[in-house]
Amino acid sequence: MTKTPPKTIVRRTPWPESSTRAIGTPLQPSVVYAAESPDALDDMYEGRAPGYAYAREGHPNADVLARKIDALEGATGGLVFGSGMAAVTAVMQGLLRSGDHVLAGNQLYGRSMRMLSEELPKWGVEADLADPTDAARFAQAIKPNTKLILLEVVSNPTLRVSDVTGIAALARKHGCILVIDNTFTTPRGFQPFQHGADIVIHSVTKLLAGHSDATLGYVACSDAAHRDPIYATAVTLGLTASPFDCWLAERGLYSFELRYDRAEANARALADALAETPGVARVLYPTRPDHPDHNRAASLLGARGGNMVSFEIGGGRAAANALVRAAPDIAFAPTLGDIGTTLSHPATSSHRALTPQARAELGMSEGFFRVSVGVEDVDMLIGEFRAAIAAATGA
Structure with a gap:
């Protein structure tokens, strides 16, 4: 034990030296960074030396x-x-x-x-x-x-x-x-x-x-x-x-490429399954032959259709509400890209600021949904969507 108490513990403690290094990136939430002199700060701001001064910068x-x-x-x-x-x-x-x-x-x-x-x-x-x-x-x-x-x-x-x-x-x-x-x-x-x-x-x-x-x-x-x-x-x-x-x-x-490839494969399979599901009026997925821009998608994207699928059902808002309620395990949320599948209704989320006529001109009815497909078991996912669509449309 130390016999002499420190004068203060307010002063910052130097980071411990180590002969090893962390594998994970350190988290550094500091707002400000101390420089050794005004000249050193000049060197940093004028590009002669690397460094940081204020986290907003x-x-x-x-x-x-x-x-x-x-x-x-x-x-x-x-x-x-x-x-x-x-x-x-x-x-x-x-x-x-x-x-x-x-x-x-x-x-x-x-x-x-x-x-x-x-x-x-x-x-x-x-x-x-x-x-x-x-x-x-x-x-x-x-x-x-x-x-x-x-x-x-x-x-x-x-x-x-x-x-x-x-x-x-x-x-x-x-x-x-x-x-x-x-x-x-x-x-x-x-x-x-x-x-x-x-x-x-x-x-x-x-x-x-x-x-x-x-x-x-x-x-x-x-x-x-x-x-x-x-x-x-x-x-x-x-x-x-x-x-x-x-x-x-x-x-x-670090897991982006693995997640993307799995979600993309799931999206392709889900799009094909939805296209064969009673009650679905149309399905949009870039690599499907029935996509309106299929040839351009093939030229720009090759086989990479991505993880997004959109589809439409009839029945208006009532059917849309029924579909969402019939799929409680699929997050109904205005987002995309999560590791799990999310379901979005553009008329009430991303494009709610548009008039119904403007949305209709762009092809978004009350029965139009966007799916951000995740990495779940694809057979489970297809089953959930088919059951929800059946519940919403009576198909």
Whole structure:
């Protein structure tokens, strides 16, 4: 025992030295980092030495996670944000100025669409939507002040496949920044930089983290001239990623490829089973021959149909309620990419802000559902859906 009590225990204790190292990544929740001198802080901020000063500007757990996703996307210098929408916000506000115009696919994540329609106009930025499956429609909608094009490769929730090749050519021709949200397809299913993207966005919350316990976003740029203003905007607005969420997402990322492949195989089998199930009006899955963009999906995605399936039943809201109640073990939740299967009803979740007519024009009725397929036993999953559909439709 020590005979002399310490003067204080408030001062920080140095990390214990060790001849071994941890296999798991350490979690470092520190908000601030101490430098040895003002000169050392200058060296860090001016790029002559690595380091951190304040967690809003960056921290080790975010960098570890970003480098992992960089490796999957074939990128360098990716940035991690507090959510997928924080990533979208940083891109939009970092790169756009009053008087600019954004052109986007007309089937995006609901909050992305609300940003385009409600938030961008507040900044003096115009936004228009066009059918992403038709590059000619995009060509007609481009304006002299179009600065940025935003696409999802596979749309949410109708799983239409964008004409990425044609729209990338348009972006090059008109000098537009092509931003691709790769959340649905993931780098396992599609490599945007190899198809002309300038910027790639992810909601890491979804398939990459994979366990519905971390909320994060990611952005990678092919040009540092784009990265710098995006980073500056994120730091200024405080779009900070939590070290703990980064640590959780990194842990989830180690099983990403295994989870994705299993969920994709399950989704393919579920889509085929639903197509043969009485009471189902239609099924959407990119690699099925009856998908409206099947040929384009084969060209862009190959055999990688992903883990998302959408289907439609008749009977309106009453049948939709009955289906959900008849499947109590399938989480009814407005999310995707969890290790377990989740069921979403776009009319009351992701696309509730649209009018019924606008949803109908996009192919979303009250009986339209989106399934984020997980890694469960696929025969069990098929049985649960068939029983729920029978209960809802009387088929």
